[in-house]
Amino acid sequence: MATSSTPFTYAPAPESRAIVDLRPSYGLFVDGEFVDGHGRSFKTISPATEEVLAEVSEADEADVDAAVKAARRAHTRVWGRMPGKERAKYLFRIARIIQERARELAVLESLDNGKPIRESRDVDVPTAAAHFFYYAGWADKLEYAGYGTTPVGVAGQVIPWNFPLLMLAWKIAPALACGNTVVLKPAETTPLTALLFAEICQQADLPPGVVNIVTGAGATGAAVVAHPDVDKVAFTGSTGVGRAIAKAVAGSHKKVTLELGGKAANIVFDDAPVDQAVEGIVDGIFFNQGHVCCAGSRLLVQESIAEELLERLKRRMSTLRVGDPLDKNTDVGAINSGDQLKRIRELSEVGDAEGAERWEVACDLPTTGFWFPPTIFTGVSQAHRIAREEIFGPVLAVLTFRTPAEAVEKANNTPYGLSAGIWTEKGSRILWMADQLRAGVVWANTFNKFDATSPFGGYKESGYGREGGRHGLEGYLR
Numbered sequence: 001m002a003t004s005s006t007p008f009t010y011a012p013a014p015e016s017r018a019i020v021d022l023r024p025s026y027g028l029f030v031d032g033e034f035v036d037g038h039g040r041s042f043k044t045i046s047p048a049t050e051e052v053l054a055e056v057s058e059a060d061e062a063d064v065d066a067a068v069k070a071a072r073r074a075h076t077r078v079w080g081r082m083p084g085k086e087r088a089k090y091l092f093r094i095a096r097i098i099q100e101r102a103r104e105l106a107v108l109e110s111l112d113n114g115k116p117i118r119e120s121r122d123v124d125v126p127t128a129a130a131h132f133f134y135y136a137g138w139a140d141k142l143e144y145a146g147y148g149t150t151p152v153g154v155a156g157q158v159i160p161w162n163f164p165l166l167m168l169a170w171k172i173a174p175a176l177a178c179g180n181t182v183v184l185k186p187a188e189t190t191p192l193t194a195l196l197f198a199e200i201c202q203q204a205d206l207p208p209g210v211v212n213i214v215t216g217a218g219a220t221g222a223a224v225v226a227h228p229d230v231d232k233v234a235f236t237g238s239t240g241v242g243r244a245i246a247k248a249v250a251g252s253h254k255k256v257t258l259e260l261g262g263k264a265a266n267i268v269f270d271d272a273p274v275d276q277a278v279e280g281i282v283d284g285i286f287f288n289q290g291h292v293c294c295a296g297s298r299l300l301v302q303e304s305i306a307e308e309l310l311e312r313l314k315r316r317m318s319t320l321r322v323g324d325p326l327d328k329n330t331d332v333g334a335i336n337s338g339d340q341l342k343r344i345r346e347l348s349e350v351g352d353a354e355g356a357e358r359w360e361v362a363c364d365l366p367t368t369g370f371w372f373p374p375t376i377f378t379g380v381s382q383a384h385r386i387a388r389e390e391i392f393g394p395v396l397a398v399l400t401f402r403t404p405a406e407a408v409e410k411a412n413n414t415p416y417g418l419s420a421g422i423w424t425e426k427g428s429r430i431l432w433m434a435d436q437l438r439a440g441v442v443w444a445n446t447f448n449k450f451d452a453t454s455p456f457g458g459y460k461e462s463g464y465g466r467e468g469g470r471h472g473l474e475g476y477l478r
Contacts, residue, residue: 010321013328015117019104025055026191028063028215029198031070032208037063039216044191047114048325048334048369056191059214064183064223067212071154071181072229074209080151080179084140091136091176093204098129098169101200105193109165110325112192114334114370115288117326127450128169131468134452135177138473142178145470150478151179152255153231156224158245159194160237161187161336162291162392168194170467171234172211178476180232181210185224188217189337222248230254232475236293239390239416239461257465257475259293259457261390262418264439265411266296266447269404270305272423276445278312281396284421284447286320286332286374290394291340293462294419296447298387299376300407303400310378310398314359317374322363332394335370344372344393351377351386356397382413390416404429408436417459421447440466 025041027034037057044053059067079087098105105128106120115124142149155175159167164186175182186194198213214220218241225233225245232255235245242260249256266284268277284296301309325333335341352358356377365371376396380387387397401407411420420439422430434442440458443449450456455471457463465475 010329012324014324015107015110015326015328017107017111017326020108020111022054022192026195026215027057028059028067029195029201029211029213030063030067031212032202032206034198039063042188042217044112044189046111046369047336048366050368053112053192056195056215058216059185059220059223061223064214064220064227067183067214068154068156068227068229070209071183071212074207075151075153075179075181078207079176079181079210080153082179084142084177084179087176087179088136088139090204090206091132091139091173094200094206095129095132095136097200097203098125098132102126102129105165105196107326108196109193110333112190113161113164114325114336115291116330116333118328118330119288124163124166127452128165130452131169131173135173138174138470139177142473142477145473145477147474147477152476152478153180154229155180155182155232155234155476156227156230157182157184157234158221158224158237159184159186161190162288162293164190165193165197167236168197170236170472174467174472175232175234175476176210178473180476183212183214183224183230185214185216185221188215191215225249232256234475235259242463255475257457257467258463259465259467260418260461260463261416262293262295262458262462263298263388263390263414263416264294264296264419264421265298265300265437266421267300267407267411267423267433268302268305268309269424269429270302271425272445273425274305274309274312277423278309278316280421280423280445280447281313282316282320285396286317286394287448289332289335289372291336291392292448294441294448295392296419296421297391297396298411299396299398300401300410301398302407303402306400313376317361317376320361320374322361322371322373323366332374335372335393338370340392341370341372344391344395347386347389347391348375348395351380351384351397354384354386356380356384356386382410388414404433408433412436412438415461418462419443419458
């Protein structure tokens with residue numbers, strides 16, 4: 001039995017890779033079949049080990065055109081004409097198959113992405129299934145949503161690498177429920193769960209062309225966005241790419257939703273339950289290695305409790321287990337790519353150079369793969385780049401405030417406006433703060449909680465439009 005001076009240690013508890021049947025190479029999924037692309041192929045690797053997982057086709061403009069044409073045929077001849085209650089049956093079927101293949105999907109997601117299996121298993125996959133269940137329920141009730149009942153047509157969707165399967169579900173489920181067909185481009189570093197989802201579409205007997213998956217890098221995504229027969233563009237990713245997309249579709253007939261970057265403030269008042277707040281802070285910035293658009297990457301703590309809270313936060317961070325994403329005991333997995341690790345290191349070095357004080361968890365990082373220890377910076381001002389720029393990694397910038405008005409001013413002093421968190425026992429303060437904060441989602445005494453029934457989206461440079469809930473139907477209806 002462990003005593004207070006002898007902390008628990010955890011033996012390795014690796015999840016088996018045997019449940020995943022990785023192919024040596026993957027083609028594109030067009031018109032209900034896997035086909036060879038006309039472009040080159042690229043390798044997708046495990047960020048934890050740098051081993052090559054598979055060769056994947058890179059779609060060129062001709063491949064994208066074939067996918068869009070397949071989607072148009074399916075929309076015109078089958079899916080757009082199908083009664084909502086019949087479309088719902090397919091969405092329910094997809095949701096059930098995701099549940100049935102949950103372990104396979106979770107292992108593949110952690111292999112390809114680097115996130116801990118505990119998160120893939122307990123968050124990503126169940127929430128993805130929940131979105132298909134939820135929007136299946138809307139398919140025959142669109143007249144009550146308030147956005148019309150006519151589908152837009154063909155949706156071109158481009159998703160990021162931080163939540164590959166979950167972002168796919170956010171995009172595809174409402175599009176299909178409304179009667180649209182889809183051409184989806186997953187991120188080049190994490191294409192494998194999207195390709196497994198293509199198999200799920202086949203297993204569900206989804207009509208050919210309703211869902212098409214074209215893999216590739218930025219040029220492939222640009223071809224999807226720019227295609228003249230795409231009626232709706234949905235993008236989740238960086239603000240820079242979002243700006244380029246907005247320019248590319250300006251003046252066209254295309255509907256657009258953009259969910260972009262963030263620099264969320266997690267605000268802790270002196271009456272907050274400190275231990276609960278510490279858990280929320282950890283979940284807000286170290287969940288998924290900080291690869292979260294709405295991560296609570298700025299901690300605003302009331303000056304009178306700053307010292308105590310930081311002491312408890314460091315103690316809690318010291319218990320985080322960094323390592324093998326397939327180990328069920330792992331809390332923080334691998335950084336998704338070498339490029340992302342380089343950016344995290346560069347901005348952290350900027351924090352050092354600008355005079356902030358760095359503290360990081362003492363841990364032995366693996367010698368292969370892409371790794372960064374959970375890190376906090378104190379002595380941060382609003383002028384620091386680490387307080388203004390999205391690092392997209394396990395790095396927390398800590399600032400202090402004295403009054404609620406100062407907290408609001410500092411929280412809103414950002415070009416972003418995706419999310420925020422408030423920790424206090426006063427309900428009136430929560431309501432006042434939520435009304436003042438320019439953020440699309442405001443959590444109270446919690447952080448990073450998502451539900452298929454709730455809308456999500458931002459203000460300012462965090463994008464526009466909403467995904468999830470009834471509001472998520474709007475972008476896919478006329």
